Amino acid sequence: MSDIEKNAFVKKAEYRSAARSRRLIRDAYVSLMQKKTIDKISISDIVRTADLNRGTFYAHYSNPxxxxxxxxxxxxxxxxxxxxxxxxxxxxxxxxxxxxxxxxxxxxxxxxxxxxxxxxxxxxxxxxxxxxxxxxxxxxxxxxxxxxxxxxxxxxxxxxxxxxxxxxxxxxxxxxxxxxxxxxxxxxxxxxxxxxxxxxx
Known part of the structure; x- marks a missing residue:
């Protein structure tokens, strides 16, 4: 595999991982909307529900x-x-x-x-x-x-x-x-x- 192919493979894997994280965060947010009003949903709630760390959240979003x-x-x-x-x-x-x-x-x-x-x-x-x-x-x-x-x-x-x-x-x-x-x-x-x-x- 050439360097170009390796880079393309890595970027594709990173994209899939980022897309998965965003989906998990969004799914967690929608799930939390069933239990709380929007203004009560915290980052801690989201990452706990999504089973992700805060760093992953901040890689995509600044706040809920x-x-x-x-x-x-x-x-x-x-x-x-x-x-x-x-x-x-x-x-x-x-x-x-x-x-x-x-x-x-x-x-x-x-x-x-x-x-x-x-x-x-x-x-x-x-x-x-x-x-x-x-x-x-x-x-x-x-x-x-x-x-x-x-x-x-x-x-x-x-x-x-x-x-x-x-x-x-x-x-x-x-x-x-x-x-x-x-x-x-x-x-x-x-x-x-x-x-x-x-x-x-």
């Missing part, structure tokens, strides 16, 4: 909030990723494909979202999602320029983005009697009915 923010950033990245697959004009005509992906994301991680929501104000999670949604719509070239620059469109967009997030957030918080499927179907119907008045001119 960094772990949470990395998880939140991944969620935000997921949202940005699937928004990129849809034109807003197509979404207005048929909201189901995008809403079904939102539904799947919520369903797969519902317990985690319910725990993280205990402290959403401190991390601005819903504000980030709302901003992404507004930016996505307002910059979408399938929306005519004269519509995007209309003050009524801005008002409707704020109402739409805030309302959509609020509905799903209420579900996550356990404040909605309906299932996530019923919410998706109702939201889809309302978007179709409202789009002609508010978005399509």
């Amino acid at each position: 909030m960094d772990v949470l923010m990395e998880i939140v950033d991944e969620i935000v990245g997921d949202v940005q990723g699937f928004l990129a697959d849809f034109d807003f004009a197509d979404f207005l005509k048929n909201p189901d494909p995008l809403l079904i992906r939102v539904e799947a994301l919520l369903t797969a991680n519902l317990d985690f979202y319910r725990r993280i929501n205990l402290n959403t104000a401190s991390i601005g999670f819903t504000d980030q999602i709302k901003k992404i949604l507004i930016d996505y719509i307002s910059s979408d070239k399938t929306v005519p320029e004269k519509v995007r620059t209309n003050p009524q469109f801005e008002i409707a967009l704020e109402l739409f983005a805030g309302g959509l997030i609020s509905v799903y957030l209420s579900f996550v918080q356990g404040q909605m009697r309906g299932t996530v499927r019923q919410i998706t179907e109702t939201v889809s119907l309302l978007i179709r009915e409202a789009s002609a008045s508010f978005f399509i001119k």
Whole structure:
């Protein structure tokens, strides 16, 4: 094995080890969220639960909030990723494909979202999602320029983005009697009915 191959092998092993450590730390953090509020989770709690030493923790994170923010950033990245697959004009005509992906994301991680929501104000999670949604719509070239620059469109967009997030957030918080499927179907119907008045001119 050449020196180059040895170096590549060592780097690959180091990467796998680092990825494993990060995963263990994150899994420990999520597990601890079932027992404690976010502000009560300490580095000692995390390394004990993950069966790692403090040095390994500090090799990847500065404090427990960094772990949470990395998880939140991944969620935000997921949202940005699937928004990129849809034109807003197509979404207005048929909201189901995008809403079904939102539904799947919520369903797969519902317990985690319910725990993280205990402290959403401190991390601005819903504000980030709302901003992404507004930016996505307002910059979408399938929306005519004269519509995007209309003050009524801005008002409707704020109402739409805030309302959509609020509905799903209420579900996550356990404040909605309906299932996530019923919410998706109702939201889809309302978007179709409202789009002609508010978005399509």
